[in-house]
Amino acid sequence: MHNLAGGDRLGSFSRVTFFDEFSRLPLAVLLRSATSASSASVRSSLASGVGSLSDFAALLSPAAGALLPELARRSQALTRQRFGRVIRLFAPLYLSNECINNCRYCGFSRDNPILRVTLSVADVVREARALGEQGFRNLLLVAGEHPRFVSNGYLAECIRALHAEVPSLSLEVGPMEAADYAPLVAAGAEGLVVYQETYDPIVYEAMHTAGPKRDFAWRMGTPERAYAAGFRRLGIGALYGLAAWRREALCVAAHAAYLLRHCWKAQVTISVPRLRPCAGEFQPLTSMSDRELVQLVCAFRLFLPDVGLVLSTREPAPLRDGLIPLGITLMSAGSHTEPGGYTGAGHDQTHLTQRGRIVPRAKGASEWAGTPDALTKATGQFEIADTRSAAEVSALIARLGYEPVWKDWDPALSSAFPAAQAESSQAAA
Ligand code: SF4
Numbered sequence: 001m002h003n004l005a006g007g008d009r010l011g012s013f014s015r016v017t018f019f020d021e022f023s024r025l026p027l028a029v030l031l032r033s034a035t036s037a038s039s040a041s042v043r044s045s046l047a048s049g050v051g052s053l054s055d056f057a058a059l060l061s062p063a064a065g066a067l068l069p070e071l072a073r074r075s076q077a078l079t080r081q082r083f084g085r086v087i088r089l090f091a092p093l094y095l096s097n098e099c100i101n102n103c104r105y106c107g108f109s110r111d112n113p114i115l116r117v118t119l120s121v122a123d124v125v126r127e128a129r130a131l132g133e134q135g136f137r138n139l140l141l142v143a144g145e146h147p148r149f150v151s152n153g154y155l156a157e158c159i160r161a162l163h164a165e166v167p168s169l170s171l172e173v174g175p176m177e178a179a180d181y182a183p184l185v186a187a188g189a190e191g192l193v194v195y196q197e198t199y200d201p202i203v204y205e206a207m208h209t210a211g212p213k214r215d216f217a218w219r220m221g222t223p224e225r226a227y228a229a230g231f232r233r234l235g236i237g238a239l240y241g242l243a244a245w246r247r248e249a250l251c252v253a254a255h256a257a258y259l260l261r262h263c264w265k266a267q268v269t270i271s272v273p274r275l276r277p278c279a280g281e282f283q284p285l286t287s288m289s290d291r292e293l294v295q296l297v298c299a300f301r302l303f304l305p306d307v308g309l310v311l312s313t314r315e316p317a318p319l320r321d322g323l324i325p326l327g328i329t330l331m332s333a334g335s336h337t338e339p340g341g342y343t344g345a346g347h348d349q350t351h352l353t354q355r356g357r358i359v360p361r362a363k364g365a366s367e368w369a370g371t372p373d374a375l376t377k378a379t380g381q382f383e384i385a386d387t388r389s390a391a392e393v394s395a396l397i398a399r400l401g402y403e404p405v406w407k408d409w410d411p412a413l414s415s416a417f418p419a420a421q422a423e424s425s426q427a428a429a
Pocket of ligand 1: 099100101102103106107108109110143144145213
C-alpha cells in the first residue's frame with residue numbers, strides 16, 4: 001500500500017491530499033465555463049483579478065481566445081511585476097533511457113525496439129561539464145523508470161558527483177516514497193519534476209498499459225511526497241495531446257493552487273509540453289493550436305501570478321520567442337533527449353531491447369534505433385523542435401530585453417533548506 005501523502009513531515013499538517021481535492025473538483029461545471037463562457041463573463045473574471053478556479057475556467061474559453069491581446073497584455077505586465085525581465089535557463093541531462101513502463105506516447109516505452117543505455121557516473125559528469133561549458137548551472141537529470149539500472153543509489157551517486165560543480169540540480173525520474181527521496185535531497189538535489197501526463201483517469205489507464213506508472217493516485221501524490229522529503233522546487237504539468245486541453249489545464253491549475261497552499265515553502269513550476277513525434281509513432285489524441293497554447297500560458301499567469309512557467313524545446317523557435325515576453329520564466333535550450341547526447345558518452349555501451357529484453361541488433365529494426373551505419377547512438381525520448389544552441393537562445397533572450405539567468409541558487413544553501421522546512425512544518429502542525 002502506498003503512502004499517498006508521503007512522510008510524516010507533510011502528513012502532520014496536510015491531512016487532505018490533492019487526490020482528495022481532485023476527486024471533489026466540480027469539473028463538469030468548470031468545463032462548461034471553459035468551453036462556453038461569454039465575453040461578458042471573461043471580462044468579469046478579468047475585472048475581479050482571476051481569483052478563483054471559475055475565473056480561470058472562463059479564461060480558457062473560446063470567448064477569452066478572442067480577447068487574447070488583452071490577456072497577453074495583462075499576463076506580460078504581471079510577469080514583469082513578479083519576476084522582472086529575466087528568463088532562467090536549464091538543460092535536461094538524460095541519465096538513462098531504460099524503462100519498465102509502457103506509456104503509449106513515449107519513445108522510451110519498454111516495448112519499443114530502441115537503443116538503450118544508462119550512463120556511468122563518470123559519463124554523467126562528462127555530460128554535465130559539456131553543459132557547464134555552454135553556461136548551464138541548472139540541470140534537470142532525467143531517467144526512465146527502471147529500478148535495476150536507475151536505482152536510488154545510482155541517482156545519489158550522480159547527484160553527489162555533480163553537486164560541487166552544478167549549483168542547481170533537479171530530477172525527473174520514476175516516483176518514489178518520501179523516505180527514498182530523502183537521500184537524494186541530502187545528496188544535493190533541490191527540485192523534483194513529475195508530470196501527471198493526463199488528469200483524465202480513463203485516458204490515463206488507456207495510455208499506461210504496463211508497469212508501476214499505471215497507478216494514477218500514486219503518481220498524483222508524488223509532489224507531496226517530494227515536498228515531505230525536502231525538495232524546494234516542485235514541477236508539475238500535463239502532456240497536451242492526450243485528453244482535452246481545457247480539462248487538463250483546469251486540473252493542473254487546481255493542482256498548482258493546492259501545492260502553493262500546502263507545500264508553501266517550495267517554488268512551484270508548471271510546464272506546458274505538447275506531444276512530439278517519438279519512437280512508437282504515437283499520434284496525438286487531441287489537438288491544441290499554437291494560439292491556444294499562448295492563451296493557456298496567459299491564463300496560468302493570470303490565475304497563478306507567482307508560479308514559474310516552463311517552456312521546453314518541444315516548441316519551435318518562433319513560438320518560443322513569441323512566448324518569452326508573455327509569461328514564461330524558465331526555458332531549456334540546446335537540448336538532447338538521449339543519454340550521452342551532448343558528448344557521445346555511453347554510445348559504445350548501448351544495447352537494443354525489444355519488449356524489455358536485450359536482442360541482437362538487426363538492420364532496420366526501427367528507424368528510431370538508428371541507421372545501420374550508426375547503430376551506437378542511444379535513442380532519444382522525442383524529437384525536439386527548437387534546435388538552436390544555448391548561446392543562440394541566450395542571445396535572443398537578451399535581444400528581447402530580458403536577462404538570461406544561468407544560476408539563481410547556490411549549493412551552500414541546500415543543506416539549510418530541509419531543516420528550515422521541517423521547522424516550519426512543525427510550526428504549522
Ligand atoms: S514516459 Fe517515463 S515512464 Fe513512461 S515510458 Fe517514458 S520514460 Fe518510461
